[in-house]
Amino acid sequence: MRNLSLLLLWGCCGLCSSHFFSTESTTTDVNECEDTTICPSFAICTNTMHSYYCTCKQGFLPSNGLTQFRGPGVTCEDTDECSQNPQACGPSSICRNLPGRYKCSCLPGFSSPTGNDWTSVKLGRFSCKDVDECADIRICPEHATCNNRPGSYSCVCNQGFASSSGNTSFQGSGETCEDVDECARNSTLCGLNSICTNTLGGYHCSCLPGFFSPVVWTPDKPEDFRCT
Known part of the structure; x- marks a missing residue:
């Protein structure tokens, strides 16, 4: 009787074990991102367990205002960085909007260490400095x-x-x-009884023969010169 009970118990365990392994579920996730049309243009698809979500690339914003989205009807629209305040390129610059990015150049008379036609996908920061x-x-x-x-x-x-x-x-x-010939422009520049002599960038005053000035003529104080 005891042997029969052990045999029955062994058989039950074998059936239970066989039933357990046969009903174990093996779930495989479907990668929705393999469908390249599941997200709109200028978007990145991220696969998750049993689902997915879309995010717009840098320089684009979703039309529904959500950072992560899925489903039809949502588009990624270009961001016009050049219309923002403060302007993306900084003072003394020209900003040109491009799809997903923007281009910077300096106004005439200014220069940038990064050079003109700098785009936002490049490293560094664009700035313009006055050219001396x-x-x-x-x-x-x-x-x-x-x-x-x-x-x-x-x-x-x-x-x-x-x-x-x-x-x-x-x-x-x-x-x-x-x-400028100052003497030709003004015949009385040195005053009466004097001689005006033009020089490069100026003039010189002296007295006629028989006259003298108590003050030597200098270009700093020409009014002090008088011929008597």
């Missing part, structure tokens, strides 16, 4: 002074000289600073 045109000693003609200003510069003829165009300030080649 006056560092080039040949940018203004002889007898002129260069004045740098943000994004530009100007040339001004030194005292005693005038530009060939007649403009007080100017840029570019072709201009010259010519000596």
